Amino acid sequence: ELKVEQNPLFLSMQEGKNYTIYCNYSTTSDRLYWYRQDPGKSLESLFVLLSNGAVKQEGRLMASLDTKARLSTLHITAAVHDLSATYFCAVDKGGSQGNLIFGKGTKLSVKP
């Protein structure tokens, strides 16, 4: 059974600081997704990582994928308050077109 674990589950950080969220998964998969969810809102796609060594960046967020280690990271650079949200990683269950298994999410709070 594919399991996806994120850590930390809660993260409180100050503006301007850097931090990394980790996403481990239990079985082989070549596709990993990062989503953002604001309170009471839908999930917004941030990144799709398709191969080992893939790295994508958007603004202050950078995501990477190591399929051999079954690990993805979401790195936050110089955090700002607007980044406060819950971040989910999700892994393709394998052999399917988008049957994603989600981690429990990391609730990020960026304080002034």
Added chain:
Amino acid sequence: DAGVIQSPRHEVTEMGQEVTLRCKPISGHDYLFWYRQTMMRGLELLIYFNNNVPIDDSGMPEDRFSAKMPNASFSTLKIQPSEPRDSAVYFCASRTAGQQNTIYFGEGSWLTVV
């Protein structure tokens, strides 16, 4: 594009009543997914369709839940009879085929069963 459209956005119903949630996927998307989100269990896939055909319904909790996709632009998720433990946010999502394509989520239907 209007995105994935769900209705109703909020519903409060009494235990035992039938609940029908509706979804219009993004035009041209081949896959449609129903997810449920709760504090306890997080995001769970209930069922997904490919070209209107149900592919995997192993996440449907029990026979009280059913889903249909009569055409490429419409899907329903029905709960009959509803129970308080069904209270959750139900998301519909869609995507096109192809590895590089992400899944787009609707705004969700917030269901409360009292």
